[in-house]
Amino acid sequence: MKAIVYERYGPPDVLQLREVAKPVPKDNEILIKVYATTASAGDWRLRKADPFLARMFNGLRKPKRVRILGFELAGVIESTGGGVTRFKPGDAVYAACGTGFGAYAEYKCLPETGSVVLKPANITFEEAAAVPVGACTALQFLRKGNIRRGNRVLVYGASGSVGTYAVQLAKHFGAEVTGVCSTPNVELVRSLGADSVIDYTKERFSEGGPTYDIIFDTVGKSPFKVCIKRLTPDGFYLQAVHVSPLPIIRGLWINLTSGKKVIGESLKESAEDLTYLKELIEAGALRSVIDRRYPLEQAAEAHRYVEQGHKKGNVVLNVGVQRA
Template sequence: MKAIVYDRYGPPDVLQLRDVAKPIPKDDEILIKVYAATAAAGDWRLRKADPFLSRLFNGLWKPKKIKILGFELAGVVESTGSGVTRFKPGDAVYAACGIGFGAYAEYKCLPENASVALKPTNMTFEEAAAVPVGAYTALQFLRKGNVQRGKRVLVYGASGSVGTYAVQLAKHFGAEVTGVCSTSNVELVRSLGADRVIDYTKENFADAGVPYDIIFDTVGKSPFEACVERLTPNGFYLRAVHLSPSALVRGLWVNFTSGKKVIGGTTKENAEDLQYLKELIEAGKLRSVIDRIYPLEQAAEAHRYVEQGHKKGNVVLTVHQAFR
């Protein structure tokens, strides 16, 4: 089968289209014919070994465990292992691949109990592939912040993958939502349901003096002290991007000395959240935002664009169409 492989860390050009062995599903696995995947921040960071500590996981001098990137996908089940009961050949599914990555390929095997669910019926494969990581990250962090009706939520980085879902989900839960983004994305964020949109190139959200029950930083660029100051006495400062050591220490201090909470950490992949998101999507409560679509063989170009940090929502790679 065809796949995008990288044998060394570096710029986008290390991504190469090659022939590799087609995987064979184990007894508890499904073999998915991949129709679409995404070029996400986690992919280019692993490709560059950024942060450097990722080398401890994937190989100090060159990638060893993961040579095929791609963290989320949508496709069709081609075959199943003898013990599989949840899926059958022909099922359209979407999934998060977990720490094994591997979606930049024509086929991918996943355990049936992994973060896999039937694809929303009202989405294309490209739209569905852009859902798993961004949407369940937004969902799980908002739950950590006890989002509910009437709460004031500020989403920092509201036009990115996690941010576009965070705006929609916070509105679904009944919150009053403010989105922070650049000038070119104001109308997009407003169309997602934000009650107010702040253009950070023209206005500092902290200057308004508005207290928020939740400030959700989806991109890791919000000013720490200003965010903590703008929280209500029992508010939550959520950071979907890992906290730096200094921010971690400051966050622990805030948690210890006040009723405010600074929460970072990782998300937990699970099929239950994908099923819940599927129901919201089919009810018209949630949609994916796609900036650009590239064929798989142009994965390097997709990475080059995503790494600039200005994408709207998601960048998708088509796989099945490229090799049909």
């Protein structure tokens, strides 16, 4: 089968299209013919070993644990192991691949008990592939922030993959939502349901102004001190991205010395969350935002674009034949 493989850390050009062995499902696994995946921040950071700590996970000098990237996918089950009972060949599914990655390939095996569920019936494979990481991250963080009706929520990086879902989910939970983004993305964020939008190229997010029950930084670029000051006394500062240990240390201090909480845990794959999101999507309460689409063989170009940090929502890689 064809797959995008990388054998050294570095720029996007380390991604190479290769022929590799097609996986065979174990007794408890399903074999998925991949139709679509995404080029995400997690993919390019692991490819580049940025931050350096990524090497502790994937090999100090070169990639060892993960050589095929791709953290999420949508496709159709081609075959199943003998012990599989939840799925059958022909089922359309979407999934998060976990720390094994591997979606930049024509086929991927996953355990039937993993973070994989039937695809929402009313969206395409491209749209479905863009859900598991961004939407699950947004959902899990908002829940950790104890979101409830009437909360004032600020989403920093509201036009990115996690941010576009965070705006929609916060509105679904009954919050008053403010999004922070750049000028070209203001109308997009409004269209997702934001009650107000701060254009950071024109308006500085400073210490003065309203307080928020939740400030959700989806991109790791919000000013820490300012955000803490803009929280209510028992508010939550949610940090989906950590590029250094410093925010973690500062967050622990805030948690110990005030009623405010700083939360920066990572995504936990969850079939239950994907099922919940499927219901929201089929009810018309949640949608994917897709910026660009590339064929699998242009994965390097997709990474080059995503690494610039200006994508709107998600960037999709088409792997197989698409169908509704």
